[in-house]
Amino acid sequence: MGLRLKNTDPAIAGPLRPDLPTAVTVARRHEFAARHSLSVAARLPGARDLPPGPLRLCYLAPRTDVGGGARILFEHGNRLTAQGHEVAVLSHFPRPDWIDVRARFVQVPFGVELTSSVPACDVIVCGYWDQILAARALGRAAVVHFEQGDFHLFEEIDRDTFAVASRNLVAADATITVGGTVASVLESRFGVPAAVVGNAVDRTVFTPSGPPATADRPYLLFVGWDGNGFKGMDEMRRVYSTLTASGRPLDLVWVTPRPPLDPLGRVVVSPDQSTLAALFRGAAAYVCCSRYESFSLPCLEAMASGTPVVATRNTGVLEYARDGENALLADVGDVPALAAQAARVLDDAPLAARLREGGLTTADAYSWDVIVGRLEAAYRAAAGAWTPPELPPGWTFTLDGLAFADPAAPEALRHVAAATAARAIAVPVSYPAFEGHRAVRWRVVARRGASVSSVSSVSSGGAGDAFRADLAAAGAGADDGAGAGAGAGSGSGVSMSSGDALTAGRGVSISSGSASAARRGVSISSGGTSAAGRAAPIASNGVIDADAVRAYLPAADLTAAVGAPPADVPYAAAMRDFAAGRIEPALDGFMTVFQRPGSRAEAGRWVVLCLLELGRDVEAAELVSGAVREYPDHSDYHYLQAMVGRLTGRRVDRDAYAAAIGMLGPATHYAEWFEDPASLIRGRF
Incomplete structure (x- = not known):
C-alpha cells in the first residue's frame, strides 16, 4: 500500500491530544x-x-x-x-x-x-x-x-x-x-x-465613583495585543522605557485579550468589565499608542472612569479627543512626544485634574440611551x-428520497435559489455507512437554466x-448616508417537493460481519438496494464546481443503506466490499481513490478503518497522524486518531478530543464527513 511506518511505541510517546488552535485557524x-x-x-x-x-x-x-x-x-x-x-x-x-x-x-x-x-x-x-x-x-x-x-x-x-x-x-x-x-x-x-x-x-460600569485597582506605585495602563501591529505595542514599550530611564517610580499594567508574545510589566488577560473599570480608575494615565483606530473605545472608557488620557492622533481618537481639553495628543509613532505628554500628566496635578473633568464631560455625550x-x-x-427576492423561473429541484432534518429547509432552499447568482445549489446529504455512523456528502439538488445578474x-x-x-x-x-436594496427576480412556476420530517435512517442496527470486525467492536453487514435518479454529484475533491453554491440544510438519503451507498460516492464499490466484510478488496478500492489528486481527505478515513479491521494498527496510526497534520480542521481525523490511539495503547486526552471535536463540528469544508462527530466521540469514550 506504500504506507510509511514509524515507531509509535506507547511507552515512549506522550498522551495524544488535538492541536485545537491550528484546527480553528485552518477552519x-x-x-x-x-x-x-x-x-x-x-x-x-x-x-x-x-x-x-x-x-x-x-x-x-x-x-x-x-x-x-x-x-x-x-x-x-x-x-x-x-x-x-x-x-x-x-x-x-x-x-x-x-x-x-x-x-x-x-x-x-x-x-x-x-x-x-x-x-x-x-x-x-x-x-x-x-x-x-x-x-x-x-x-x-x-x-x-x-x-x-x-x-x-x-x-x-x-x-x-x-x-x-x-x-x-x-x-x-x-x-x-x-x-x-x-x-x-x-x-x-x-x-x-x-x-x-x-x-x-456603560456609565454604570465605567465611572470614577467605583473602587480603583490598588498598586504599590503609580502605573500607566495600556490595552491591546502585541500580535496586532496597529495597536502600537512596540511604541508602548519605548514610551515606558523612556519614562523609567531616569529612575521615575512607575509601573506598567498591560491589558490584553490573549497572552502577549513578549510580556512586559503586569499583564492582565481578558479581564471582566468591573476589573477593567477598576484598572482604569487606578491608573495615573491611560496611554493609547495605536497607529489607527475607528473609534478607540478604551480611550472613552478611560475618560468615563476619570482617568487622564494620552493618545496618538489616530482617526478614531480624533472623533472626540481635543488636545489639552480632554486628552493630550501626539503624532502617530512619535515616541518622544508620547512620553513627554505622559510625563506632563504624571508631573502636573492641576493639568491631570482638568483632563479628568474634560474627559468626564466628553463621556457624558456618549450615552447608550441615545x-x-x-x-x-x-x-x-x-x-x-428590503423586500424578499422572488424565485425566478427555470429552477429544477431534485429532492425525491430526501428527508430534511428541519421541516423548514425546503423553503429555505427556495430563498437561497432566489438570492443566488449561481446556477446550482448543493446540500449535505447523509447515508448509513456502518454501525453507528452516517456519512455525509454535498449533493447538488437544484439547478437553473438561465443566468442572472x-x-x-x-x-x-x-x-x-x-x-x-x-x-x-x-x-x-x-x-x-447608507445603502440598502431589495430582492431580484420575478415569477416562479417551480414545483418543489419535500420529504417528511427526518424519522428514518438513524441509529441503524447492523449485524453479522467478519471476525476482524468483531474484534474491533464494529459490526457490519451487506444488504440494501442501490439508489437511482440522484442529482448530479459535486466534484470528488469536495470543491463544488463554479456553478454551485453550498447551503447547509442537512438531509438524509432514505433510499441508501449500508452496502448500498448513493451513486455519487466515488468509492461505492469499496464500500460494498467493506460492508460485506471483504476488507482487503475494500482497502484496494479506497486506496485507488486515495491516490487521486484532491481525494485524500475523504478516502483516507476509510483506509484507516480498513487497516484497523485488518489488524494493521501501526499503519493506521501513521496514516491518521499524517492526516491530522494535513487536514487539521477535519473532525473525523481527530475522532479516528483518538480511536486508533486507544486501540494501540496510547494515552488519550479524552476531554481534549471531545472539546475539540465539539468546537469543530462536522467537517463541511470537505467532500465527506461523519454526521455528528461530537456524539461519536462521546459515545466511544
Whole structure:
C-alpha cells in the first residue's frame, strides 16, 4: 500500500491530544475562502410595509474575546434586548465570560458556515465585512454591515484582497459605522455610503465613583495585543522605557485579550468589565499608542472612569479627543512626544485634574440611551427598505428520497435559489455507512437554466435612497448616508417537493460481519438496494464546481443503506466490499481513490478503518497522524486518531478530543464527513 511506518511505541510517546488552535485557524481560512466564491443576485429597488413592534435581529460576532469591537456588539444585543427586541448573537467562539451577554447566544461549530444558523429575522447584522455575501446568500432578511474599521480601511492592501473586500462591502443592504472618519473612508475607498451610529460607554460600569485597582506605585495602563501591529505595542514599550530611564517610580499594567508574545510589566488577560473599570480608575494615565483606530473605545472608557488620557492622533481618537481639553495628543509613532505628554500628566496635578473633568464631560455625550434609539431607527429603516427576492423561473429541484432534518429547509432552499447568482445549489446529504455512523456528502439538488445578474452590477441608489430617507426621518444620522436594496427576480412556476420530517435512517442496527470486525467492536453487514435518479454529484475533491453554491440544510438519503451507498460516492464499490466484510478488496478500492489528486481527505478515513479491521494498527496510526497534520480542521481525523490511539495503547486526552471535536463540528469544508462527530466521540469514550 506504500504506507510509511514509524515507531509509535506507547511507552515512549506522550498522551495524544488535538492541536485545537491550528484546527480553528485552518477552519476559519476554509470558511473565508468559501465565501470568496459566493455571488448573489443584484438587488432591485423596492420596499415593504414593516409592521410596528419588536424587531427580530441576528448579530454575527466575528470574535468573543476581550476587545472594544466585541464589547460594542454585545452591548448592542443587550440594549436592544432590554428594549423588547428579539436578538440572537451567533459566533464560532465560546460565549464570553468577561461580559454578561443577555441576548440569546448561539455558538456555531467552526466546521459549519456561521450564517447557516441564522434564525428567522428581520435584519442580519454583520460584524465583519467577510460575512456580508454569506448573509445575503440566505435571501431571508435585510443585511446590515456594522463597520468598526480594520486594515481594509487604513492600510495598503493588495489588489485581490481589495477586490474581495469590495465585493462584500457593496453587497450590504445598508451600512452603519461608528464615526464620521470611517464613513468618509468607506465612501472614498469603496464607494459605500454609511450612516453614523456612534459607540457608547456603560456609565454604570465605567465611572470614577467605583473602587480603583490598588498598586504599590503609580502605573500607566495600556490595552491591546502585541500580535496586532496597529495597536502600537512596540511604541508602548519605548514610551515606558523612556519614562523609567531616569529612575521615575512607575509601573506598567498591560491589558490584553490573549497572552502577549513578549510580556512586559503586569499583564492582565481578558479581564471582566468591573476589573477593567477598576484598572482604569487606578491608573495615573491611560496611554493609547495605536497607529489607527475607528473609534478607540478604551480611550472613552478611560475618560468615563476619570482617568487622564494620552493618545496618538489616530482617526478614531480624533472623533472626540481635543488636545489639552480632554486628552493630550501626539503624532502617530512619535515616541518622544508620547512620553513627554505622559510625563506632563504624571508631573502636573492641576493639568491631570482638568483632563479628568474634560474627559468626564466628553463621556457624558456618549450615552447608550441615545445610541440605542439610533440603532433601532437604522435597523427598522433597513428592514423596511428590503423586500424578499422572488424565485425566478427555470429552477429544477431534485429532492425525491430526501428527508430534511428541519421541516423548514425546503423553503429555505427556495430563498437561497432566489438570492443566488449561481446556477446550482448543493446540500449535505447523509447515508448509513456502518454501525453507528452516517456519512455525509454535498449533493447538488437544484439547478437553473438561465443566468442572472450578480451583485457586481448593484448600484447604491434605489432602495438605498429610501433607507437614507427613512433614517433621516427617524433622526438617526442620515446625513452620513447608507445603502440598502431589495430582492431580484420575478415569477416562479417551480414545483418543489419535500420529504417528511427526518424519522428514518438513524441509529441503524447492523449485524453479522467478519471476525476482524468483531474484534474491533464494529459490526457490519451487506444488504440494501442501490439508489437511482440522484442529482448530479459535486466534484470528488469536495470543491463544488463554479456553478454551485453550498447551503447547509442537512438531509438524509432514505433510499441508501449500508452496502448500498448513493451513486455519487466515488468509492461505492469499496464500500460494498467493506460492508460485506471483504476488507482487503475494500482497502484496494479506497486506496485507488486515495491516490487521486484532491481525494485524500475523504478516502483516507476509510483506509484507516480498513487497516484497523485488518489488524494493521501501526499503519493506521501513521496514516491518521499524517492526516491530522494535513487536514487539521477535519473532525473525523481527530475522532479516528483518538480511536486508533486507544486501540494501540496510547494515552488519550479524552476531554481534549471531545472539546475539540465539539468546537469543530462536522467537517463541511470537505467532500465527506461523519454526521455528528461530537456524539461519536462521546459515545466511544
